[in-house]
Amino acid sequence: MPRISLFLGISIYMYWSDHAPPHFHAVYNEYGGAVDIQTGKVISGDLPKRVKKLIREWSKMHEAELLQNWELARNEEELFNIEPLE
Numbered sequence: 214m215p216r217i218s219l220f221l222g223i224s225i226y227m228y229w230s231d232h233a234p235p236h237f238h239a240v241y242n243e244y245g246g247a248v249d250i251q252t253g254k255v256i257s258g259d260l261p262k263r264v265k266k267l268i269r270e271w272s273k274m275h276e277a278e279l280l281q282n283w284e285l286a287r288n289e290e291e292l293f294n295i296e297p298l299e
Contacts, residue, residue, distance in 0.1 A: 214226045214227070214228050214238070215227060215292050217237070217282060217292055217293070217294055217295050218271070218275075218294060218295045218296070218297050219297060220267075220271065220297030220298040220299070221267060221297075221298065222241055222242070223239055223240070223241045223264060223267065223268065224239070224240045224241075225237055225238070225239055225268075225271075225295070226238040226239075226240065227279075227282055227283065227286050227292055228286065229286045229287075229289050230286075230289075231286065234249055234250075234251070234256070235249070235250040235251065235279070235280060235283040236248055236249050236250055236256060236283075237250065237272075237279060237282075237283075238258075239260060239264070239268050241260060241261065241264045244258070244259055244260045244261060244264065245258045245259075245260070246258025246259055246260045248268055248269075248272060250272060250276060250279045250280055250283060251276065251280075253268070253269035253272045253273060254269075267298060270298060271297075271298040274298075275295050275296070278293075278295050279295065281293075282295070
């Protein structure tokens with residue numbers, strides 16, 4: 214599971230053989246969840262409210278890049294890093 218971004222203690226990962234809908238995984242301390250790329254909503258797992266807000270902001274800014282990485286992952290190609298939230 215390659216890490217594609219890291220910001221404010223939040224690690225963002227994407228799997229090569231993951232299922233639809235297009236999503237990424239966020240890990241913060243002992244919390245973790247899958248986040249829908251297009252809606253920014255947590256579709257599984259649990260994340261603190263503040264972390265969800267930061268992830269939603271970041272994913273909205275990088276939606277096109279996340280979808281590009283999703284397609285690369287579906288084709289089992291190398292993923293690229295995405296700029297962190299500052």
